[in-house]
Amino acid sequence: MLKIGIIGIPGKWSTETLADAIESRTGYRRIIDMAEVELDLAGKRLLHGDTDLCSLDGLIIKKISASYSPNTLDRLELLRVAEHAGVRIFSRPLNILRLVDRLSCTVTLRNADIPMPETRVTENAAAAMSTVRKFGSAVFKPLYSTKARGMCVIDAALSDSDMQTQIQAFQAENPMMYIQKKVALPGRDLGMVFLAGKYLGTYARVSQSDTWNTTIHSGGRYENHLPPDDIIELARRAQAPFEMDFTTVDVAETDAGPIVFEVSAFGGFRGAKEGIGIDAAGLYSEHVIREISAK
Structure with a gap:
């Protein structure tokens, strides 16, 4: 046994x-x-x-x-x-280590020439204010978070004093500020599922409100989605450097083309089940048993 x-x-x-x-x-x-x-x-x-x-x-x-x-x-x-x-x-602990830290994941993706939202990372509050002005609207993201927890949107329409207050509040919890340009999404983003590098399918997280993100934590729901081959290939390239046994790649379709938000350290079973009808736990278990039995 x-x-x-x-x-x-x-x-x-x-x-x-x-x-x-x-x-x-x-x-x-x-x-x-x-x-x-x-x-x-x-x-x-x-x-x-x-x-x-x-x-x-x-x-x-x-x-x-x-x-x-x-x-x-x-x-x-x-x-x-x-x-x-x-x-x-x-998956191997060293591989997961590179994904849990958002900055480590981002650097690996950009080094692999994966398209992502325009991003700035800084500990300098003045540079953060300048970035918000340049982006028009910016999403501030903790380096360690899931399901959009701890993230906030800061808008360039704010006065300098109000913007400074919001940036200081974020930086009090997150000394290294990870700032992404807020991109217009079509009310959904995609979770693209991979098992040992093999593509299994895609679910969409669809917003049910006017919130800026589509996470289930914020009220979104799952739907099946059939992306074109070029987006599947993009997601495949995005997850490849991390060599995960099971993962999902978060992708958004924008007017300027598809972009990758992140590769998941653990992958989404519920999205695969409710959105695609895939028993990810069963498939993953069989993969693990095959790998252990073959050694």
Whole structure:
């Protein structure tokens, strides 16, 4: 019997769905909350309760923490101990590390010549104000966040004093400011799903209000979408440098052509299921089992 643990959040739908899929195929079930894991460096053990994760056949990282933060990077470093001990981890911690930090993801995408919204990154408040004036309207994004949490839009129509107040409020929580030009979207953006680099399908997140983003967290809904081949190829190129076992690429169609917002560190099971009708947890589980069994 293969022993494959799920790194995730107990009780959350995507974590439990993946654990169900693994259990139905192996008979083994273990959900691991990284907040409960202890590293014993001298003993070279990574303990979750009475189980040494270094003794498992594999680990699947579905969710490393409820929200992204530098602490997320520390949790990924702990998992490198299990990987060094020979445990197969999906996706590899080093690959996920490059995606959890929005700046690291952006630099990799731009180095690969992937089209993205015009972006400035700075710790200088005066430079941030100048950027807002240049962009007309700018989205300020934390370097560690999911589902648009912590993001805000600052508009060039504000007075200097009001703009300065909003920028200072953002920078109080985010010393390094990541600023993107707000682009006009057609009321939707796309989640393009990949398993081990193979394209599975696309769901659209469709806005149900006049909010500036389309996330489900902000009231959007999922729909099936059939993008043209050139957008599929763009998404394929975007995810390729990260070598993820499972991921989604966030793409938007604009008047100037398609752009990529980001590549996901963990991928969206619910969007794949509700938008496309794909059992991503089942397909992912079968991929993991094949890879472990083949070694």
